[in-house]
Amino acid sequence: MSLFESMGLRSEILSAIQELGFEQPTPIQEKAVPFLLESDQDMVALAQTGTGKTAAFGLPIIQQIDNTLKAPQALILSPTRELAMQIANDLNTFSKNMSKFNIAVLYGGADIRAQINSLEKGAQIVVGTPGRTLDLIKRGKLRVNEIKWLVLDEADEMLSMGFKDDLDGILKDTPAEKQTLLFSATMPAEIVSIASKYMDNPHEISVGKKNTGSENVEHHYYLVHAKDRYLALKRVADINPNIYSIIFCRTRMETKEVADKLMQDGYNADALHGDLSQAQRDHVMARFRSGHLQMLVATDVAARGLDVNNLTHVINYNLPDDPEVYIHRSGRTGRAGKKGISITLIHMREKGKLRDVERKLGRKFEKQDVPQGREICEKQLFNLIDKVEKVEVNEDEIEQYMPVIYKKLAWLDREELIKHFVSVEFNRFLTYYEGAQDINVDEHGYDERKEDRKDRNARGRSERGERGRPERGGKGRRGDYQYSRFFFSMGKKNGISKRSIIDMINQQMPGKSVEIGSIEVLKGFSFFELDNRYERDIVKAFKNARFKGQKVNIELANKKK
Template identity: 75%
Template sequence: MGLSPEIQQAVEELGFQAPTPIQEKTIPFLLENNTDIVALAQTGTGKTAAFGLPILQQISPENKHTQALILSPTRELALQIANDLSNFSKFSKNITTVVVYGGADIRGQMKQLDKGASIVVGTPGRTLDLIKRKKLHVNEIKWLVLDEADEMLSMGFKDDLDSILETSPKEKQTLLFSATMPKEIVGIAKRYMTDPFEISVGKKNTGAENVEHHYYVINAKNRYIALKRVADVNPNIYGIIFCRTRAETKDVADKLMQDGYNADALHGDLSQAQRDHVMSRFRSKHLQMLVATDVAARGLDVNDLTHVINYNLPDDPEVYIHRSGRTGRAGKKGVSVTLIHLREKGKLNQVEKKVNKKFVKKQVPSGKEICEKQLFSLIDKMENIEVNETEIAQFMPVIYKKLAWLEREELIKRFVSLEFNRFLQYYENAPDINVDESRSGGGDFEFDDRGRRGRRQERSRGNERPGKRRKGYEFSRMFFTLGKKSGVNKRTIIDMVNQYMPGKSVEIGDIEVMKNFSFFEVDKRYEKQLLKAFSKATYKGQRVGIDIAKGK
């Protein structure tokens, strides 16, 4: 690929043998061209080496100015990129990398910059702060990398990115890496890049190739029970469970821990030290399951995840793409599991089209299936356990004597039962919690393929028209601060009410979506709760709010 002996030596020492598809396409191009590029690739495909190796090779060690600026959405990802670059440049002389991010002492970062940095890796907010303080000088950079650009935009960094891009020299080479291609990314490319060359290792805005997509249809009240059964039928599960809110994340993690699972939560209420502790335990596989919100999980990069579980289906299909892309990395297979109820079937169809893959409906496993899977997993572990002969030798004579009265078959049965009995007891008479989609009943709302809300057929009343008021409800008319211009539709408002009012069956009446704002009707009994629940609501990085509508 034309890499220098120093970089080649570092790469070989790290154990890399063959380039990933994005590396194969990007590295030779960047070594031979100064053209801007837009590279579309899922997370975990080796993007850091794709842009890092050619930049390191072309850095001028004698030049004391900052020559490359790499922006990433989170502290964790910035640290990871900086660590990778340090490993890649292990045998290259006089190349220094400095990482800057919020939540850490800015004075220490300024001292590091004063000593000189060939490459600066940073989060947008702290990077812009240091530029304004005239501690980070970007007037001579040759490369500007936007890594996970779609994530940076969804986290609300657009203004910071605009300011940084406007400050940097026009003649630099801009490299934009993104898993999806929303219109905001297209806008950045048009405004700040010159005729960019597009490199893609997959279709735009589609899911990762090595991921299977499964879904289970259940009643909302059985969501946690279904989660446990999915975990139990996969004894070696190592995955992330995504929840909508901090409160739900804490609740699910607490329940899992109380039920004896190696699980913990990752959410915005944790201090940085607590967050680092949880992430360290998860990376070292001391935790099997991590329960997290989308925001909290950003920057968490783990290659060996077997499962991603969507405790709730996200509102935005692109969020699902990011979630599912966290498994099935480095050539390994992964499974993305989604728990839905009947009302979300139409919404699932929208996600399926976006991902461009067929989702497979699965039956929530029965107690018998789980017990069988756990039993054979236990036998596999027993077969493959490594015996420490030296340490165990002194105890064996007593153990042999104590168990001498047992026949071989009886001994095996007892060892197996020691672990197996708890699953037998727990799942004895466990009910079937799968929902029969052929039955209508219950009068719940469902959505068609376009996300339109309707009422399922009821035996006594026939079909009602979408949006028709139900008798016995007094409605309040609410003002909503976003409209069509922000990508909001009727479906968005329904989903947000469900998201911010979990566990509540809130009746919604007429919905009107205008260009810059919206109106919707809601059961008057929930008026105050709704106002409180939406006090810190966000949609695609924008703060939103609702209020009681004045007048007609």
């Protein structure tokens, strides 16, 4: 007999959760479900998001609902539209084998008439956001004066989003004899105030210490100069090829800037911020939930209600001012028994703030070194090999192309073929990180780059000419290479980035190890430098090149007419 069966749940509910693959209850479910089935005492539950809270309150409520009564018996309030919809979907799944059972979900930004219709059909459970719920109460379309259960899910989030007045307006119309259930990840003073005002001697359960993070999450920080924060972010992404992460920024402007940079640099990323329409927001969130996006850049407000269980990392582009905000962020990874990593990028002035978060969290952060280029190249190389080894070959589809492929590659022996194949991807990272600097800063703020900066700048001026650009005829010399400078007919408005130019050079000149110099990407066009021994080869290689369907033109910059 499973623990779910021993709790006394009805067979219709047990069959539904068995179909979902529920085998053993989570700690919050193990504590909450038996209590709510046996007691009508109010309850405060402290648990991180993603620990199975919906089933913890949903299963006992569904069990005890009178489905012959076509009126609201349970009201569940959540801070966001997305979370409300998710709760309603979960409850519909848990109750799918029960007849005459109706659930209404209420939220802003949607047709209110459809929501009124769902209430008029006789919904026994109502799930809603505070604003729309209060609106429908004032319109007389939602009556909460006879409800038996009131659930405040993620109550701390509702308060931080400014819903206190809405909650007060809703709660004053509910009956005194109802059972009130409050679920929260943290226990700030406002939650204590609500509990004392609207709850009667609540029973408290917890699956962790108050105001602390999940035990499944490691907390890392990287110490860099503020100007190097984006470079550090890219290296963290590159050293984790299978990253699936939310990147938190302070402002919507910063969110847009970071997301735009990541996308221009070829990363599978997008932004979530307050300027998006609901349709745009839903599209981005659907792509992220389905795994089509690896990185989602978001503000705290925009990410509320986004519930994803498989995040490998949470990245704090900035350390939040409120330690409890950090606890919420980090709690989005390390769910469902899996391990997760919360990463924070800080500069010297934020070290004191980091200590405040550590005290609140009750955990020490581990200082990590920003990965170096060679380390990243090695990780990406072996990740590529793992993918090739495990890829599923579609024999039927690829068979017709194999004779041409065999003929094309017949001149290569086994070792050379492997080298060529691996280099297609490996050269991209090798070129990008060649000469990459160490951007780590030690605990005392020491940066070894400062020690040789004057010497390096002087050397750069002498090698490249007074203004730092190649001399005469588009050519310049640095180190052991002479470079030619080329005009490239596309720029930022076409989606071109430094990485996309490097990728195109590697694609158009396969098998050739071409030294690439500086790259300058402007709005409508770009410039790049290349080993001058390949001047003719590069022009010939790009003769029929295209980028996203558009023809690409390149020519030697400043060439004589």
